[in-house]
Amino acid sequence: MTSEWWRTAAIYQIYPRSFADANGDGMGDLAGITSRLGDLQELGIDAIWLSPFFTSPQRDAGYDVADYCDVDPRFGTLADFDAMLAEAHAYGIRVIIDLVPNHSSDRHEWFRAALAAAPGSPERARYLFRDGLGPYGDVPPNNWESVFGGPAWTRVTEPDGTPGQWYLHLFDSSQPDFDWTNEEVRAEFRRILRFWLDRGVDGFRVDVAHGLVKADGLPDWTPPADAGSMGGAGGTAASGVTLEPEISDEPGDHAPYWGQEGVHEIYRDWRALLDEYPGERILAAEAWVDPLPRVAKWVRPDEMHQAFNFAYLETPWDAAALRQVIDASLDAFGEVGAPSTWVLSNHDVVRHATRLSVTEANPQGHGLGPRSKGLPSYERGLRRARAATALMLALPGSSYLYQGEELGLPEVIHLPDDARQDPTWFRTGGERYGRDGCRVPLPWEADAPNYGFGPAGDPWLPQPEQWGELARDRQRGVPGSTLSLYRDALQLRREHSLGAGVLAWLPGFGDTVVAFRNGDVVVVANTGSSSIELPEGDVLLTSAELEGRTLSADTAAWLRA
Known part of the structure; x- marks a missing residue:
């Protein structure tokens, strides 16, 4: 008999560097998470998902992994992780961790070995190295653009000092893509999965779960102008119409680096591995693909357990659009026997307390800043966000919450330019603000240093003065506060079995x-x-x-x- 807890779970995303700082260095850490688990139990969630805390140069906030089986010293040690995991389990909270299989850091030992090796070597075969085009090889192998802006290819200098091959990076140049046709890559990730499963984690959120396999021949591709950076349909317009093009499931009708059929073989292999372990360990897909029946392929019975419903996240605050996407979601996921996994905010999108009242199109990944068009009213945005959350938490299925949304935190729009750290900001020359605005460290106590985020030192991103009035201690137990709304909704959701309804x-x-x-x-x-x-x-x-x-x-x- 299985509980299939993941079908109805309310799962809380922790962005470790912005959650709680125990040692006062300005960056959140694992000990900080452990110290605040009681607050999350009080909130009423079932599980937490941690964004990456692995060894990393932090060029992309930890999504550039140099060692998949160790903790970055900024966040602590493996012993700190084990202590946090044990404490969470003692509170009855399951723990899901992020896995980043599309790419590594350029500091990973495999990529360093690839740079030192010759073209055609086994070391280079773990990544996507290709010769350049043109008589001198100085033209990139194709026209693909990076998610963060600019070309998706970087040319290396060979060990003898001559210009050499190019390597693919769908994200920053410090994040080279693995070649998943290579069995050595597949075996390595089986090892990584077992390392963390043996420590007791309850599952994995799989980063860029739609991107591991690229189309044969790496053909040129120019995406639609309004496409979101991760391959989804894009943002929402002020008119209340979702910018979701009709995309068929035929090869050639979508990007040759997103949603290729070969990814499903990988996840069937992983699912079989997870099923060897007790306790219903799960896989959750970050798969930015359209339309919903394509997303449902990730959660067929022998593949992953959950897939984030980004179509729902990108739906405007419009009754007709909401009814349509809810129907389509329940139909698509129900067709394969999976729950819909609802979500409104995460570390990659403008917080929904702001996004739902933006009056101009804002494609995913572009972010908001002082020069953005259609900037919203905070009061209107929060009012809509509270209503949207109440609606979402009453839907059947599983729900994900992003840290700070239970406090009504808005997107921080007015960050100083010199404080921004998202690669998107730099690779687009400031044309896109990127995701820093949803990643600002949390406020816990209004009158404490750094609003309780950490005991000393400047947080890695500056916190606005507004954080004082939104701090958790100002909202705890206050009728009508956003924190009380979330606590009440989660309690009622459980009491009335809405997730299973x-x-x-x-x-x-x-x-x-x-x-x-x-x-x-x-x-x-x-x-x-x-x-x-x-x-x-x-x-x-x-x-x-x-x-x-x-x-x-x-x-x-x-x-x-």
Whole structure:
């Protein structure tokens, strides 16, 4: 008998460098996470997912891994990890860690060996080295662009000092892509999986799970102008229309480096390995592909357990669009017997307390800064975010929360230019702000140094003054606070088994309202500009204060059916 806990879990993403700093060096660490696990148990989550804490030069905040089986000294030691894992399990919290299999750091011992070796060597065969084009080999092997801007190829200097081959990096030049046609690469990642499973982790979130396999011949590709940086459909427009092109599943209709069929063989292999371990260890896919039936391929019964629902994340605050994406999600994932895994924010996107009220298109990965168009009102954004979260947590399936959203944290738009660290900012010459604005260290105590993030030293990204009023200790136990809303919603979600429920749409509410029943709970979310009257039933939860039985604009409510 299995519990299949992952089908209904509320999972909290921790971005370690911005969560809690125990040693005062300005960067969060594993000991800091351990010290705050009680707060997460109090919040009511089932599991945590940790972004990378492995040995890394930190050119891309740890997503450039130099050693997959050790902890970067900035975050602590393997002993610190083991202590954190044991403490989390003692609290009844499962632990999922990030795995970055598409690329390594250029400081990884394999890549250093590749640079020292000759073209055609076994060392270079672990990565995607190619000869350049043109009579002198000085033209990149194809026209692919990096996710972070600029070309996706960098030419090396050979050991004898001459210009040499080029290597592929879909991200920063410090992140060379592995060649997953190489059995040595596949064997190495089986070893890495076992290393962490043997330590007791409960699963892996797989970074760029749609990118490992590239099309044969590495053909040229020019993406649509409005595509998101990771291969999704892009941002949302002020008109409330999702920028989601119709993409078929035929070869050639999508990028030759995203969503190739060969990735599924890899994850079937991994799934068989995980199934050898007790306790239902899981795989969660970061797969930015369209449309939803393609995403569902990652969670067929013999592959991964979860795939982030980015189509839902990118849907605007619009009732018709929300009903459409919820229906499409439940249909697509249900077709393969998987739960939908709902998400509104993470470390790669503008926080939804800001994003949902942006009035201009903002493709994923571009970020927001002082010169961005369509900058939102914080009050309107937070009101919509609270309603959107109440709606999401009532849906059947699993939900992911990003650290700080339970405090109502907005995107930090006004970061000083000289404080920004995202490779996107540098590779685009400041044209795109990148993701620093959603990664600013958390506020725990309003009156403590660094708002309780750490005891001393400047945090690695500066915290705004607004953090004082949003700090956790200012919101704990305060009726109507965003923290209280999240705690109440998570508790009710568990009590009413909403994650395991079945959604039934309720008619008669008008075009600007999302209304459904899940078990014994009725959910009504008003995305329009006019107030509506609530149906009969005891009010269990509201995202904003009611006036009698009136549900105002940008508000959601749960009622007992």
